[in-house]
Amino acid sequence: MNEKLLQYLWNFKIFNKYNFKDTEGNSIEIEDFGTWNTNAGPDFLMAKIRIKEITLHGNIELHMKSSDWIFHQHSTDANYNNIILHVVYEEDADIAELKINNISTLELKNHIDANIIEKYKKLLTETQFIACENIFRPEKIPFLFFEESLVKKLEDKSVEIEQELKKYQNNYEAVLFHSLAYSFGLKVNAELFKLIAESVDFGIINKIRQNNVQLEALFFGIADWLENPEDAPMKVWQTxxxxxxxxxxxxxxxxxxxxxxxxxxNFPTIRLSQLAHLYYQEKNLFSKVINATTTEELLQIFTAVKASEYWDNHYNFGKISPVQSPKLISKDFAELILLNSILPLKFAYQKYHQEEITDEILDYYRELSAEKNSIMVGWKDLGVKIKNALESQALIYHYKNYCTPKNCLNCSIGFKILKEE
Structure with a gap:
């Protein structure tokens, strides 16, 4: 048991009996448990209780032990002047100033099911894929869990995009370019590709985008690949x-x-060449992705992109590959670009312009394939059937933000697990 769990149980009213009495034996009727305060000050605001035939309105403070009132120095803090009830897991001391001010203390130790405490302890100490996997079943996933989780992810991403827009003077084209560079870099080179994109003003990209050779030369040169050219095309890029x-x-x-x-x-040579070709081929890329109304329209933008002819029989500079084929962007990679760059930007753009397109964005995700990665394997091993990218994106977000940090008390699945008998 800890104070965080105590607040959680009070907020969701999870008790095995409600015949509350203060430590002096007076009955307490909780008419309003109050609003959980996640900022500084009392734990629950605007509560309403009835005790000794008197109705009281004010705030409630929770502690593990009554002596915590002293240890937390609430006596000298004006934020606690309007306390109407002191709720503790265990009373270990009389607090004189509370008695003088006629503030009752409610001990909850005998009102909380010990099974809940044991479940919570176990969740915090388990080390499997997710803490609750031994008691998890797919039917524990709440209704609209996937949609709500994905919207949370998009809202979080919107905050990041807004910060990028401030940094680049509200230039959506530049922010899109940096985001696409990150996506083209995949996990291994994402940050490095973004550094390459950010190292030049986007205005330069706009000025040379009609020349694919120059775009490639710019990317390859910043990547420090042109110092010692090994063949004629490399010499052209170097020049x-x-x-x-x-x-x-x-x-x-x-x-x-x-x-x-x-x-x-997925070599960076191929991906940077494809990124160059994308900007050479699409002169109004931002407008095109924002105005697209179907998943197919968006996918076609990227599946039409290929690396330059040099890469038809190369994967690295100066080394001819025995297999010759155009290095087109695959549908799988195009879908990944949509998930990581395009759809979050469309969501943030429309939100900024006060247009509600949440349902439309969710439909895009429903039409895209679920990702294939170790997190998806973990959920599938637990019996979760993942039908599309909406569900896979939601599960990835939930895993990273709730399961990995063991944020079980804020997890909708954890709520059901803790409540059930």
Whole structure:
């Protein structure tokens, strides 16, 4: 038992009996348990109780032990002047000032099912995929859990996007470019690709985007791959990069993406070439993704993108591959781009413009395939049938924000588990 759990039980009124009496034996009727206060001050605000035939309105403070009132120095804090009830798990001391002010103390130890405390202790100490997996069943997932979790994720992402917009003077095109670079980098190179994108003003991208060779040269040069050209195309990229570097005063950053643990189609050489081709091919990319009304429209933007011809028989510079084929963006990768960049930006943009498109955005997610990763394997092993990206995205968000930090008291699944007999 801890104070956080005590507050949780009080907020959701989870007790095995409600015949409350104060430590002096007076009956207490709780007409309103109050509003849980997550900021500084009393734990529950605007409560209403009836004791000794008197109705009281005010705040309630909870502690594990009554002596915590002294240890927490509430006596000298004006925020606690309007306390009408002191609720404790265990009374271990008389608090003189509370008695003088006729503030009753309610001890909850005999009102709380010991089974709940044991469940909570076990959740905090379990080390499996999720803390509750031994008692979890798919039917414990609440109604609208997936939709609500995904909307929370999109709201969180909107905050990040708004911060990026402030940083780049409300330039949605630049924010989209940085986000796409992050997505093209995948997990291994996401941060490095974003650094490459942020290292040049987006205005430079706009000025040279009609020239695919220059776009590639810019990306490859910043990645520090053109210092010692091994063939004729590399010499062309090197010449173009030196020209752009001088013309636009580009810093010599030398951001080196990684190849380790990547399959050849995901090599940073291929992905940066594809990113260059995307901006060469789509002159009004931001408008196009914002105005798209179907998943198919969005997917077509990206599945039409391919690396330049040099990469038809290369995966790295100067090394000819025996297999020759255009390096197109696959449907799976296009869907990943939509999930990580496009749909969160569409949501944030419409929200900023006070247009309600939550249901429309959720429909996009329903039409995309569920991700395949270790988190999905974990949920599937627990019997969860994941039908689409809406459900996989919701489960990933829930796992990272509730299961991993063992935030069970704020988890809708945990609520059902703790309440059930």
């Amino acid at each position: 173009e990069y030196y020209f752009l570097k001088t013309k636009f005063g580009i810093s010599d950053l030398k951001i080196r993406p990684k190849f380790l643990r990547l399959r050849p189609p």
